[in-house]
Amino acid sequence: MKLYRRQRHRVLQIVTKLIIPFVLLFALYVQFHGDYGPGGGFQAGVIFASAFVLHGLIFGLQRTRQVITPSMLRVLMALGVLIYLGTGIVSMLLGGNLLDYDFLAHDPKHGQHWGIFAVELGVGVTVTAVMISLFYSFASKR
Amino acid sequence: MELLVTVVLLTFLVAIVIGIIVLRDLLAGVILLGLYSLIAAGIFVVMDAVDVAFTEAAVGSGISTILFLGALSFTKHEQKPRGHDSLLVVVFVVLTGGLLIYGTLDMPHYGDPNSPAQTHPEHTQHYLYKSPDETGMPNVVTSVLASYRGYDTLGEVVVVFTAGIAVLSILGLIRRRPEDEVPEDAPGDLPSTGESDSEQSL
Numbered sequence: 167m168k169l170y171r172r173q174r175h176r177v178l179q180i181v182t183k184l185i186i187p188f189v190l191l192f193a194l195y196v197q198f199h200g201d202y203g204p205g206g207g208f209q210a211g212v213i214f215a216s217a218f219v220l221h222g223l224i225f226g227l228q229r230t231r232q233v234i235t236p237s238m239l240r241v242l243m244a245l246g247v248l249i250y251l252g253t254g255i256v257s258m259l260l261g262g263n264l265l266d267y268d269f270l271a272h273d274p275k276h277g278q279h280w281g282i283f284a285v286e287l288g289v290g291v292t293v294t295a296v297m298i299s300l301f302y303s304f305a306s307k308r
Numbered sequence: 309m310e311l312l313v314t315v316v317l318l319t320f321l322v323a324i325v326i327g328i329i330v331l332r333d334l335l336a337g338v339i340l341l342g343l344y345s346l347i348a349a350g351i352f353v354v355m356d357a358v359d360v361a362f363t364e365a366a367v368g369s370g371i372s373t374i375l376f377l378g379a380l381s382f383t384k385h386e387q388k389p390r391g392h393d394s395l396l397v398v399v400f401v402v403l404t405g406g407l408l409i410y411g412t413l414d415m416p417h418y419g420d421p422n423s424p425a426q427t428h429p430e431h432t433q434h435y436l437y438k439s440p441d442e443t444g445m446p447n448v449v450t451s452v453l454a455s456y457r458g459y460d461t462l463g464e465v466v467v468v469f470t471a472g473i474a475v476l477s478i479l480g481l482i483r484r485r486p487e488d489e490v491p492e493d494a495p496g497d498l499p500s501t502g503e504s505d506s507e508q509s510l
Contacts, residue, residue, distance in 0.1 A: 201445050204358040212366040247469050265458040275444040282454040292465050296472030303479035304378030
């Protein structure tokens with residue numbers, strides 16, 4: 167997959183610039199509204215990554231690499247799993263079982279809310295990072 | 309009406325699969341795969357599984373199409389013409405397909421009132437009616453995925469993570485060449501080798 171030349175496709179570039187913020191915002195909506203409607207970390211992560219894929223297709227991979235570097239992605243990939251597992255371990259330390267969110271707050275319902283929020287965040291971070299780095303490695307062939 | 313929509317969508321699926329098998333052009337095959345996922349997402353919506361439909365639309369027809377296109381740039385767009393299919397291959401494919409169909413035979417039909425989920429309602433009813441009280445989540449899918457079955461989802465995240473690590477360790481090594489490290493000052497002057505090739509692919 168080659169990069170588009172910068173001087174051509176001016177219309178695509180401008181439209182992309184307009185679209186990307188909305189894609190990111192929609193991903194955040196899907197991420198944090200997953201408790202109430204359809205969505206969650208997996209879907210939100212993919213949508214968030216698709217904004218970067220779009221950027222990479224239109225503006226060239228080098229520029230996207232400056233926005234979010236591969237080494238950052240490697241850290242984020244692990245960070246998501248750590249957030250998830252950390253939530254489970256914190257709930258263990260507070261007296262429950264692994265991933266038993268009832269103990270995260272005084273009210274079990276609040277604990278569940280916080281636990282699911284943290285866990286979905288971990289899912290979203292890992293999925294985003296993995297999807298973008300998959301795109302990087304597939305697209306950076308010369 | 310719902311039946312009609314389902315029948316039409318399923319017919320589309322079959323037509324797309326036949327198209328994928330027949331076509332020699334891999335690029336067209338990839339695009340058809342994306343279309344397949346989109347229509348599958350439509351079927352999931354008809355079956356009231358919006359969360360699954362959402363995932364199918366985002367992953368199946370979105371990201372995987374892009375990744376397939378990226379993989380295509382490693383190879384050619386045209387499938388090599390094969391001389392003849394050996395008998396062994398045909399037997400193996402038919403056997404595997406037959407086994408898969410046989411495996412679905414003892415699954416309950418869609419909406420079957422005698423399925424285990426209906427004849428032992430205490431489990432399904434528990435999630436449907438108790439989950440708002442126990443987790444405070446209006447969306448039962450999220451509460452099952454992240455709370456009741458949080459351990460499974462942890463496994464899924466680790467699978468995604470492992471897949472990412474595996475791809476990086478295989479393909480990331482190719483990328484680590486010195487000329488890739490040169491920062492690009494003038495993106496308008498990209499080397500144009502194989503450019504016409506790629507613009508077709510996008």
